[in-house]
Amino acid sequence: EIVLTQSPGTLSLSPGERATLSCRASQSVSGYLAWYQQKPGQAPRLLIYAASSRATDIPDRFSGSGSGTDFTLTISRLEPEDFAMYYCQQYGRSPPFPFGPGTKVDIK
C-alpha cells in the first residue's frame, strides 16, 4: 500500500510570498496525484489533478509539478484566502487511494 508524506507540517508565510509544499510517495504513483485545499468547517476542494493540471476555476497562482514519487504544489503569491490546509492524494488503477497528512499554511 502506498503511503504519502507531506512536508513541512506547517508553513508560516506572509501574504504575497511564495509557498512550496512537498508530497512524497513510498512508491511510484506515475502522475496520479491530486492536491486539495481545505478550510475550517468546509469540505476539501480539488486544486490540481494529474500532478500538474489545474481544476476548474482554480487561479493560475496555483501550480503543481512532479512525477513518480516526488511532487510539489506551488502558490506563487499568497492571497489571504489561501491560508488553509493542503492535502495530496494518490488515485488511479487500484484502491486504496490514500491522502497525505497535510500541510498547514498559516499567516506569519
Added chain:
Amino acid sequence: EAQLLESGGGLVQPGGSLRLSCAASGFTFINYAMSWVRQAPGKGPEWVAGVNGGSGSSDYADSVRGRFTASRDNSRNTLYLRMNSLRAEDTAVYYCVKDAFKENGLWDAFDIWGRGTMVAVAS
C-alpha cells in the same frame, strides 16, 4: 451545477448500524464513479469506499472491508453506504465525492464534494 447532498448521519452505539445516503444532481450520475471519504476530528481525509458507475462494482479500504457496503441506485441518482459493526474509530464526517472524469478504467481525483454528514459512535 453538480451537487451532492449527504444524509443519514447521527449518534450510534458501538456495534450498531447506520445507512448514509447521497443525493446527486446536476450531472449524469451513471457516467461517474462515486466514493465515500471520511475525516475524523482533527485528522486528514481517508478514502473509505468507491462504486463504479455502470457496473456498480465496489471496493473498500481495509479498515472497513466486511463491515461497510457501498452501493448506488442510478435510477434515483443516489449513492449509499451501509455501515455495520460500527466502532469508535469510525467516528468522522462522511463525505460523498464524485470522480472528476467519466469512467475510463481508472479511478480519478474527486472534483465535487458534499457538505458531509457526521457519524458519532459512542455509548
